[in-house]
Amino acid sequence: MKRWLSILLIISLAGVLAACAGGNNGGTTSNSNSSNTSNSGNKQNEGSTNTAESSNFVDGKYQEPITLTTVWGINENGSVFKEGESIEDNVHTRLIKERLGIDIKYNWVVTNTNDAYKTKLRLMLSSGEKMPDVVTYRGDLETVNMLIDSGQFMPVDELVEKYANDTYKEGLALDPAIWLPITRDGQKMALPILDYAYNDDHVMWIRQDWLDKLKLQAPTTIEELEAVMDAFVNQDPDGNNKKDTIGLATGFKNGYNTWMTDIGFVFGAYGTMPGQWNLTEDGKLENGxxxxxxxxxxxxxxxxxxxGYISEDSALYDENAGSELFTKGEAGIIFGRNWLPAWPFPDLLANVPDAKYKAYPIPAGPDGKIGSAGGNPPVNGYIFVNKDSKNxxxxxxxYNWFFDNLANPQPGSEFENGFAEGYDYALLPDGTVTTDAAAHPDLFPGLKGQIAPALYYTLTYEGARIPSLYGETHLKLANGEEPVTPYEKTEFNSRTKExxxxxxVVVEQKDIRMKNYYMGPLTETMQDKNELLNKLVNETYSKIIYGQQPLDSFDTMVENWFKSGGEQITNEVNEWYENAK
Known part of the structure; x- marks a missing residue:
């Protein structure tokens, strides 16, 4: 018996050594199905493996299908299903099983009303319930930190290095801050879901018809902006013979650095940005x-x-209420993101049919400084991988498959028109593509006049996005070049000229972005003192702006801020930053 066991042991060792030798001689190199290019879509309909260690994954597919478990919250506004289909069984899940050999199973599904998905996740975490193979989440950092701190998920450093294709890696390398919120003790604890870069950055939107009527040029400095606002207030730009217009639409109920009706640019013109942690010249983080x-x-x-350049009710308005000053035709300027023509500007055209608006660069301060809110890393959520997952x-x-096939499909490729015919597009008899399901319900059977964009079903929310693609495409189109690729044609046909x-404007002025460099969990002192400190800042700011306190009360506020926990928080934030970076 001992003799036979020895022989079996020798045979086993020989097999292991042979396998190792095979790996060292090329067994872990990329196969021909890997799309390792910056131009996603060059290799269509193929899976991507950089180092497929499992012999089960061959030619871009698990030969014996594997199961990938997850959980999900259905977005009522985005997810439309064909009759007989559901999030568990649809064109997406079937195609992924066919092409990749991955059978997606949902442990539970909720309709994501009133943050039901987040609530259920947090209940699982609080009770210590075992999590599925992957959990996708986008939302508050508190829940992100709870997922990390649960101890159920693995670092992804090695996974990214071995398996991510070059398109994904290049997107991750675009901004090192992508990793800051999910780094613990030098390890990356989740896979970032990439979004389009610069999409959060701001421009200055102005009523062009008001400028033209008053024979004014768009302002390039704060001083010139004041002259334009003064004219908008005092020279009757809407022509109704009433003094009922204001210069700038603002709403700072939620803060002074917001995504719309923003006044952060005023602070940026003098070298700071409130409501965030800015990087100083000596490499430290400072509360702006x-x-x-x-x-x-x-x-x-x-x-x-x-x-009277800004509304007396600005402190009562959030971003939506503040924007109505612009969309109702009362204000001539608003600061916000590039896509405001999609929403809420259609309300302006409904209220003032002859209105015209145009985007301009953020104006400079007296010393030439320009600073704008935005510059967030191109991330739209995270994927957490269970440390006990078999695969x-x-x-x-x-994720690689979506980068290869749908992030930027090429002309003539399988997915050039969309994800699936009869779901998010259909072909008319003349061969042209339509997405108008209401006009052609027979071409979208089982959808009752709607389209069903299957990318909204995906575990990465919108399939895959190449961060640089959105900005590069719009720059090309704005310069008058013809759209060539399906993505370029879609953007050209679906976006307004404005x-x-x-x-x-955003891309050409991208260097003005002032990032928030602290994206970690609430520090120990923050948990106790944040509410007090935020109240101290916001009340002082508001009372100064409204003339209820002298300007020098700012200095008193700063002293109290440091004494009331701000100094300790600053130390904790910088300790986190040193470790995270």
């Missing part, structure tokens, strides 16, 4: 709300309030 330059910006906003690499094979031109 207590920077001395914020005092100068507050003095300017106080002056604008006194002159942790499967989610990257899945939107496309606005993105050109």
């Amino acid at each position: 709300s207590i920077n001395p330059n914020a005092k100068t910006a507050l003095a300017k906003l106080k002056e604008w309030m006194e002159k 942790p690499e499967a989610i990257l094979h899945y 939107n496309i031109e606005a993105m050109k």
